[in-house]
Amino acid sequence: MSDSKVKSGEPFIREDLLDIVRYIKKKRMFLGIHTNATLLNTKIIKELKAVLSEVDVIQVSIDGSTYEINRKMRMVSKAQHDLILNNCGLLVEKGINVKVNATITNHNVHDMVNIYSLLVDIGVNEISFSSVFLMRNSMHYTFMPEAEEILNAFVKVLIKSEEKGHPIPIVQDPIAVPYGDSNLISIYKSIPDLASFYCPAGISAIEVDEKGNVFPCPFLRNENFLAGNLLKTTLPQLWKKKNTWDIFRNKQTSTDLDCPDCHFSSICKGGCAAQSFELFNNTDCADPRCDLAKNWRYKYV
């Protein structure tokens, strides 16, 4: 194992987190820590600086350029919003790599370009935009903007990035299933040898919970996908348990169920298996956020 991420919940609640960080670094692994940044302070940042290497990353979520928008997304107070921005600045000042992710919903889709500008001003090292993961029992479904709306807002970000001379890398776009957006089809068709957006679940990444249970990804933390427990079995043994990972390692296309005629099925493979399982109890259905898949569904249902 060469790469480790500490995330889910707020890791800095743990009083021994810095000990865990030191242990991981002693094992010479790359480290990413996902935090809401509200529990950071100058002392912790100084200690982090002493142990993190130049390739390690602190990831923070900022979903709005203003307190009002960030509050709608994350329920933060004004003091917390200011603290998050301030701590990002302190991390940058100390030379620690900061990646900021913004999840795009209809609360902040029109703020995407302002979020980008704010993060350029702070001087963070990477920006990613992510799409909403649709939860079966929540209202998040209604928070997802139309694909065209997301695309238009993202184009503004790209133009701004161009104007500013691309100061920081945008490492992820907010379009959930790029192949499934009818506006993007001609662009994708025109790119020869298009690289696959492959899902690392069970192929190059695993999820380990606080009890040592191992799953393919953070969105498939349930008993259907439990590979085993690291307190009882070694990682190499778990990694070789064929049946557990086959669904992910052998995923070829999603043509059996929802995407029978899709031109992109061999590269897209039906999108996110976890999203499909969340809504349809089946990892082989098409990602419900795909515009094209919605069309197939209407056609065949």
Ligand code: SF4
């Ligand atoms: S229809 Fe299926 S294979 Fe095609 S782009 Fe959508 S999710 Fe991917």
